[in-house]
Amino acid sequence: MRRGLFIAAVVLQALVLVGWSASLEWELASAVRIRLEVVQRDPRDLLRGDYVWLQYVIADIPLGTIAGGRPDYGDRVWVTLAPQDNVYALAAASRAPVAPGPGQRVIVGRVQTLSTTARGPEVHIVYGIERLYMPEGRGVLSRGGKFEAEIALAAGGRPFLTRVFVDGRPYP
Amino acid sequence: MAPSFTRRLRQETPSWVRDGVVTAQQAETILARYPESGRWFQRPIVVFSVLGGALVVLAVALLVAHNWHEIPRWAKLAGVLTFLLGAHAGGLVLRARGQGLMGEGLFVLGGGLFLVGIALLGQIYNLAGGESDAVLLWWALLLPAAYVLPSIALIALGWLGASVWFWMFVLDxxxxxxxxxxxxxxxxxxxxxxxxxxxxxxxxxxxxxxxxxxxxxxxxxxxxxxxxxxxxxxxxxxxxxxxxxxxxxxxxxxxxxxxxxxxxxxxxxxxxxxxxxxxxxxxxxxxxxxxxxxxxxxxxxxxxxxxxxxxxxxxxxxxxxxxxxxxxxxxxxxxxxxxxxxxxxxxWIGVDAVARYVELVGTMLQASALFAATGLFVIALGGALELLRRRVTARTMAPRGSA
Known part of the structure; x- marks a missing residue:
């Protein structure tokens, strides 16, 4: 009886991993691909290995542009993106789900920090796509050059980081 | 049997024989009934198997972290799942053969590999943020398996995961x-x-x-x-x-x-x-x-x-x-x-005393009075406990008819 329950519990663990992976594959397969401009990169995760840390231009949003008032830490924000010079750039942001206009896309992130900069009060949003895991020893990009990230956007606005481009060429 | 009990039994039986409570033969029979097994974690096999399991987990984690892009995603996941299921199956086999303590090491290995599997998915799909959610998934699915088995090493690992999760949850x-x-x-x-x-x-x-x-x-x-x-x-x-x-x-x-x-x-x-x-x-x-x-x-x-x-x-x-x-x-x-x-x-009393000493610097007379009062109280309490112990011992030693 107990042996059976234990086997069931372990099989459940395996099924969760397989099911999770399958759901991610499903979302990726149906996602549209866009490119975002990257302004910063950089370390090592003990479990997942070397990675490039990416910070997106659309991560820092002026507080005034967010419809629906001041968000709190951890709140979700729906960010509307519009094409601009081969990449997608910030068009609008809202605390509630929004329908994008023609050619626009919506990406969902969460508020990490609220700060005041020279440009006024800003909200820093994280999208869950800030790390690109690389083979060992290749987790540092050379400085200089133009960095862009290819993002697969699922229907609900959930983004997946698929690859990075340096001066238009895929890296690594 | 609790090790403290068997140890205490070995300390007490000579005085029982001396005082005529039991005969020497009866004392030996009692001692034979409760063999000294030592604390479970002092058994070398437990320490080495758990430590070995943990080291193999780290080895697999580093292997995953090396991140071969050439290996297909599904092959990586299948590899970790094979190790995970194999480790647990090995643990069950060892337990069935009466080598349960060695099996604990394999269960720890299996439990750790589940975390490696979660990390692998994070790596494959470049998932950033929500690290505490990943650890929550790990311990929440690990503990049920640990309790139904039951495996004390796996239970300890699960609660360790829960503690780490709580830290991450609070700091995020x-x-x-x-x-x-x-x-x-x-x-x-x-x-x-x-x-x-x-x-x-x-x-x-x-x-x-x-x-x-x-x-x-x-x-x-x-x-x-x-x-x-x-x-x-x-x-x-x-x-x-x-x-x-x-x-x-x-x-x-x-x-x-x-x-x-x-x-x-x-x-x-x-x-x-x-x-x-x-x-x-x-x-x-x-x-x-x-x-x-x-x-x-x-x-x-x-x-x-x-x-x-x-x-x-x-x-x-x-x-x-x-x-x-x-x-x-x-x-x-x-x-x-x-x-x-x-x-x-x-x-607790020791730490509290040190904390209060730090806190009360500046009002030394009050601190002195407080420490003196508390110290005397604790000494009196110790005396009372000793009296209580002697009374209980005397009652136990007294012949039944005299009570």
Missing amino acids: RMTWLGRDIYSNGSLGAVAFGAAGVLVWALGALHGDGEFRRARQLLEQLGLLTILVAMVPLGLLRQLGAWWSSGEATRWPVAVLVLLGLAAVAVGVASFRLPPDRPVVRAGPAAALLLVLLYLFAVTLQLIHRAAADVFRMLGWTNWAILLVVALALILYGARWDRSAWINWGVI
Whole structure:
């Protein structure tokens, strides 16, 4: 009886991993691909290995542009993106789900920090796509050059980081 | 059989024979009935198998972290799953062959590989953020497997994961609890204090049966956490304006929910304490409810940004509660033969004394009076305990007819 329950519990663990992976594959397969401009990169995760840390231009949003008032830490924000010079750039942001206009896309992130900069009060949003895991020893990009990230956007606005481009060429 | 019991038996039986309570032959029969097995974690096979399992987990984790892009995603996942299922299957086989202690190492390996599998998915799909969610998934699915088996090593690993998760959850300002704590840093100590009480109660719920070791582990983890949280709260006034730092005075709902949860858990846990008179049995729960009440009071004062005098009073209350709970731990530990409680009670008193010494520098006469009064009280308590012990021993030694 107990042996059976234990086997069931372990099989459940395996099924969760397989099911999770399958759901991610499903979302990726149906996602549209866009490119975002990257302004910063950089370390090592003990479990997942070397990675490039990416910070997106659309991560820092002026507080005034967010419809629906001041968000709190951890709140979700729906960010509307519009094409601009081969990449997608910030068009609008809202605390509630929004329908994008023609050619626009919506990406969902969460508020990490609220700060005041020279440009006024800003909200820093994280999208869950800030790390690109690389083979060992290749987790540092050379400085200089133009960095862009290819993002697969699922229907609900959930983004997946698929690859990075340096001066238009895929890296690594 | 508890190692302390068998050890005690070996110490006591010579005096039983000397006093004519049992014959030498009877003493040998009794000793043969309870062979000395030593503490489970002192057995080399347990230490080496668990350590070996942990090292293999680290090896696989580093292998995954090396990150071969050439290997297809599904092949990587299938590889980790094969190791995971193989480790657990090996553990079951060893257990069935009567080599359960060696099997523990394989179960630890399997449990660790589940975390590696979660990390692998994060790597494959470049998932960033929500690290605490990944650890939550790990321990929440690991513990049911650990308890149905049951495997003490896997249970310990699961609760270790839960502790790590709680840290990550509190430190992440994007979680519902972290958000409260970032609004006022002192609430972090309140949250840890409440979590400590909750862990102690969860430990007590394990009872004295099959999961006795899990109870011991969790009770001690809980007592350590409470102590670590209570000491800085007692020094709030000394830390200057730090206690009132933070941007908001809104209700920290998550912290209050955690306090409520801990109170309910303590209430339920009191029913799992050793059999005794109801009033006596309610004692440990009452002592820990006092801690929760204090934490609630601190939360209220932090919200209302109370005056420094209020925090001075709360500091004294903190001192008194630490002492009361420490004494309760010593008394109940002696009554129910739980030596870990006694040890923790003594540690609590020691730490409390050092904290108060630091706190009271500047008002040395008051501090001197306080230390003298407490010291005399503790000495008197020690004397009373010794008298009680002698009386119980005399009653046990006396012939039945003379009572």
